[in-house]
Amino acid sequence: MLIRQDDEQAPAAPGPAEPAAGSGTRRRSVHILVVEDDPGDQMLIEEAFSESEGGPPPRLAIVEDGEEALDFLHRRGTHTGASRPDLVLLDLNLPKYSGRAVLEQIKTDTDLRSIPVVIFTTSASADDVAATYLLHANAYVTKPVDLDGFTTTVQRINSFFTRTARLPEPPVAA
Numbered sequence: 001m002l003i004r005q006d007d008e009q010a011p012a013a014p015g016p017a018e019p020a021a022g023s024g025t026r027r028r029s030v031h032i033l034v035v036e037d038d039p040g041d042q043m044l045i046e047e048a049f050s051e052s053e054g055g056p057p058p059r060l061a062i063v064e065d066g067e068e069a070l071d072f073l074h075r076r077g078t079h080t081g082a083s084r085p086d087l088v089l090l091d092l093n094l095p096k097y098s099g100r101a102v103l104e105q106i107k108t109d110t111d112l113r114s115i116p117v118v119i120f121t122t123s124a125s126a127d128d129v130a131a132t133y134l135l136h137a138n139a140y141v142t143k144p145v146d147l148d149g150f151t152t153t154v155q156r157i158n159s160f161f162t163r164t165a166r167l168p169e170p171p172v173a174a
Helices: 039-050 066-074 099-108 126-134 147-164
Strands: 002-004 031-035 059-063 087-090 117-121 139-142
Touching: 031 039, 031 066, 039 059, 039 147, 059 066, 066 087, 066 099, 087 099, 099 117, 099 126, 117 126, 117 147, 126 139, 139 147
Parallel strands: 031 059, 031 087, 087 117, 117 139
Antiparallel strands: 002 059
């Protein structure tokens, strides 16, 4: 597992941020769990998020397989101190547990199902698109094969979920 830009033990404290469109309120840095087994795609995703404009860069946690993603989300094993992500960027073709299995676990868990999940995969299969939306994916994005398209697509996901959409607040611990 790779942790980027902030240690996973760090609390999701508000940082400098730009006002949300029309709201006059300040935004905290968004915490994104990236579930991606390809080291090259991990690097490209990290670079694209770091180059995004308009607010603080998101804090990224990168895990390499479905089992580790579930451990991170459930704060098990080596991830007991993990921060709850505000967004999950999920590949479908993963070792140990598929992206579909991870998505299903997230969306059937009462503590996790409010976390938006963006499927970010090489598959353009209509069956994959339909199956993930039936499992309540929040978006399905096919990875562009060219570098510029890949970077632009990740930056657009970042812009939408950090500047346009309003993400749910993390639940308050009892």
